[in-house]
Amino acid sequence: MNFSELGLSTEILSAISRAKYESPYPIQTQSIPSLLKGKDILGLAPTGSGKTAAFILPILDRLLTKKEPEGRHIPVLILVPTRELAVQVAEVAENFSRFLPRKIKTMAVFGGVSINPQMIKLNRTEILIATPGRLIDLLGRNALSLSKVHTLVLDEADKVLNMGFREEVEHILELLPQKRQNLLFSATMDDEVRVLIDKMLQDPVKVQIEAENFSPDEIEQKAYRVSLESKGPFLRTLINSGDWKQILVFTSSIRTADNVVGKLVKNGIEAIAFHGDKSQGARTEALARFKSGKTRVLVATDLAARGIDILHLPLVINYELPRSPKDYIHRIGRTGRAGSTGEAISLITPEEMHHFKVIQKKMGKWVKLTHEEDFGKEE
Known part of the structure; x- marks a missing residue:
């Protein structure tokens, strides 16, 4: 299957070609059409399966049809467990965005570095990739608003919970609009992840990629x-x-x-x-x-x-x-x-x-x- 068969816009397909992505991974072919229809997704997939592009491409596609946000109202929030993953997801988004008709502002925020430069740069951010702790710090300083989030991604949910961020994630969920698209990706599904799935997702499309199938x-x-x-x-x-x-x-x-x-x-x-x-x-x-x-x-x-x-x-x-x-x-x-x-x-x-x-x-x-x-x- 080719990217052109997944329902993506010509602008996104051009960006994919210019970014030298040749053919979609299984998780991309199974996820992207449903994501473009606005459905919630439960993705059970290991690291390296291509899941980042699976959610970034339809997110960019949707943002292209919308006006740039005013001020610090974030339309897309991606929660990740670590600083390294935050930077990685931001780089994937920026890699595609640079080939689009307009640049979609992406920003990664995480702890361990000064919060003030992050606060200054948040204005007009369209895709915010954040670790839960730093996001709550920024919210506590009124540095951004989640009231207009229309897409929420929780990436590596099992690792987020294993690192002790359950309460932070639940607090963030309470601050989000009730009507939104939700995407949850996890390599494993234990009881804690199941509880989060029940809280986050509504009638999700389940996509499962086994580790041995993507080597x-x-x-x-x-x-x-x-x-x-x-x-x-x-x-x-x-x-x-x-x-x-x-x-x-x-x-x-x-x-x-x-x-x-x-x-x-x-x-x-x-x-x-x-x-x-x-x-x-x-x-x-x-x-x-x-x-x-x-x-x-x-x-x-x-x-x-x-x-x-x-x-x-x-x-x-x-x-x-x-x-x-x-x-x-x-x-x-x-x-x-x-x-x-x-x-x-x-x-x-x-x-x-x-x-x-x-x-x-x-x-x-x-x-x-x-x-x-x-x-x-x-x-």
């Missing part, structure tokens, strides 16, 4: 058997062997991430770390440098597996394996997105061999293992 087939997976001592030098050899513009390297700990960055930089390879011990400002800067191409290598813990969304990321390297097969899928799913090809390479020590076999079995796909001595000799 990108376009990803070329490789693995190299290396010794613990040679892993660092081999990583540097691997990075220098190709002309990849961006490389995302995953480690299993903060300490290893910092050590890897130190060795890469010492050997003349531009690299920067991204993990939970970094301040929000440092994490934002690291992502910005990586996405703009100023820094070629980003070394991250699994915090980033769910927080990084780069349309044409060519290579992911597992310097260390994650704990679970699901995290492995999340990691390699950062590449090969939106119809583009991608490559994922894992460096496996003898101690990791058994765990790698478990990951492959759960994934249902076996990866060719090459000894480090044979690097470059593969056919």
Whole structure:
């Protein structure tokens, strides 16, 4: 199926083409027609399934037919659990918006940074992406109004609740107009999520995408058997062997991430770390440098597996394996997105061999293992 078959306007279809999105993901084909009809949506979908574009595209389509809002009355509110996801969703919206007949103002607000600049910039915002705590802070200062919200999105609802935001979300729901379109997306559905579904959604269209059904087939997976001592030098050899513009390297700990960055930089390879011990400002800067191409290598813990969304990321390297097969899928799913090809390479020590076999079995796909001595000799 093509985007042109989903009922989107010619302006949105042109933006999709210019943003180089080639074909829709299953969640997009199943969600967009119902969203355009104004129906509520319950989306059960894992990270990496394409759900952000699934709700952003029809939201932009609807906003194009409306006048820009006056003052600080927000028409579209998107609630997310983390700062990284807020920035990611805003970037997806802005990526499409820049190709539209008029620019639709999008803004992400979150804690950990000064609130005053956010308050100043809120005027005429059409899509507000917010973490619950910071939104309530802004509401408490009368920095915006929710009285004209016509579309509410709760993204990663299970994570929002797991992070302890249930009371904040319920408070925000009380401040919204009764008549509105509601979209709730969650990777899992436990009792708490079900309670929220009953409060938010009215006769929703249910869209469910199983994790195993969206693992990108376009990803070329490789693995190299290396010794613990040679892993660092081999990583540097691997990075220098190709002309990849961006490389995302995953480690299993903060300490290893910092050590890897130190060795890469010492050997003349531009690299920067991204993990939970970094301040929000440092994490934002690291992502910005990586996405703009100023820094070629980003070394991250699994915090980033769910927080990084780069349309044409060519290579992911597992310097260390994650704990679970699901995290492995999340990691390699950062590449090969939106119809583009991608490559994922894992460096496996003898101690990791058994765990790698478990990951492959759960994934249902076996990866060719090459000894480090044979690097470059593969056919």
